[in-house]
Amino acid sequence: MTNGDIAKVLREIGEYLDMQGVPFKPRAYEKVAETVEALDGEVADVYRTGGLKAVEDIPGVGLSIAEKIEELLKTGKSKYYEELKKKTPVNLSELMAVEGLGPRKIGALYKKLGVTNLRELEAAASAGKIKTLEGFGEKSEQNILQGITFLKSSGGRKPLGVALPIARDIVQRLKGLKGVERLEIAGSLRRRKETIGDVDILVISDNPKPVMDYFVAMPNVANVTAHGDTKSAVKLANGLDVDLRVVPKESYGAALNYFTGSKDHNVALRRLAIKKGLKLNEYGLFRGADSRGLKRGLTQKEIMVAGKTEEEIYDTLGLTYIEPEMREMTGEVEAALRQAMPTGRQAQGRANGLPKLINYGDLQGDLQTQTNWTDGADSVEVMADAAIAAGLHYIVITDHTKRLAMTNGLNEQRLLEQGKEINALNKKFQVSGSTFRVLKGSECDILADGTMDLSDEALQTLDVVGASVHSLFNLSKKEQTARIIRAMRNKHVDILFHPTGRLIGKRPPYEVDMDAIIAAAKETGTVLEIDAFPDRLDLKDEHIRKCVEAGVKMSIDSDAHSATHFHVLEYGIAQARRGWATKKDIVNAWPVEKMLGMLKDARA
């Protein structure tokens, strides 16, 4: 039983209870399902080493759920779940994926029409059986059919690199409209998650109707799912959902905070507000709003104490400002509390506040770029000029090596020739008074046994050596890990490029023990790369966090294969910020001499 298996059962138990109208329990199960899914280690291991008691220590897990997990681990089944399933034998995960369908409606559809799966749902809707049901109507039936169509066609999350340009384009269009005072991208996109479920855009306007009308009529809109006074939602032709919300000026900070999330982060802030006798919603932070007051209908007596900016909300809650990329409920609220109350009891604990994250624009160089010597599109000089235009002070040319024959990978001889070209180009820069530097490097293949594709003699002539896995993705975790660590122990190897080899949405990472890789990086002084190319984003945020904690240095590289690719560095910086990295953690945020000095020390 993996964490995913356990989470699925717990989630469905919650959904079945919700179906029956049971209060509160559904939320308890759902919460634990999410926790288990996001857990670092396997619940099975937690149970094996610590027993029932250790399982109960997982946040949100009490005796009752712990026992159900124990039963799942021991027998692979849960009696409680089986009984619920027997009562309503439907394919929950399949039906829940239809937009607009939740547990209650799924329950009603089963009870009245015997619908148990997507196929039967489609048949019932097509036959016009749903619109006659109590609580459903013509529109519900159409929405269900449409939901099934969209589910079949696209579905799934979009990579950051796809969603962000689309969102920025929409912002540009809306910006031109009359009466629009301010626009901001919110949601998981503002947190720069590696994949985006939907785009949230916030707008201040005193005349929202024309903005809403324009928004739902944009040319790439395939379907309008909501069109109200303060909120509209559309689905674009490419399947991306976009929400637009209009908020009043005095509530802008509260709304931005609320719609940026994450959900768990918001819940934590609201709890904090309640503890202080305040109420937080998307309109502001209010005093005089305890739950009893709300029930007596006293909301009009509330006094707004913050809301215009995010900063004042965090401040009033007793927190230092938390950057959007950190708002994932992975300790940032506690850290912001500790920082805000340096003399408090909590301050004597372990951590000391929030880090000052690396900023967009902090990079001085790029340590992985390819040219037309191998599979890149442009010459060394064109790449250098593009890097200068992107505001960089140095790049490393890291073409592929001979094992990657399909890219015309460099052998020792051609590497030498390329070095001459780089020398000449540097001389040209020098003569023209430019301080820009092109460094010699390689994206050298790690061979099957963990040795390198180029000789040590060739590698030692280079300024920066990157090592990459491009073959044998199917080795066992043990073999792959040992292979990579052997490469890292080669004293000429400076950086491990795209350490897990994943391609988001296309190829899973190869099996590798990242804790062991990080430990080896610490031991050997090897830099681990954050490959910024949007379908890689490799390292992941959680790995970056571990590197920061271990004191392992990283680089943020474009992996540019053409002069137009340097803009992707932004995604890498976002990823680094999500991993709580600061400038001192990122070697190419340093001046070139300091960066090279660090690599030299590590080789020694």
Added chain:
DNA sequence: GCCGTTTTCGGCCCGACTGTTTTCAGTCG
């Protein structure tokens, strides 16, 4: 079902929108 600077009982984040109703339930984020 879980949890505790509301601590072993009594709460549990909060509001918008839709579609179905005629005051509200369900869904979503």
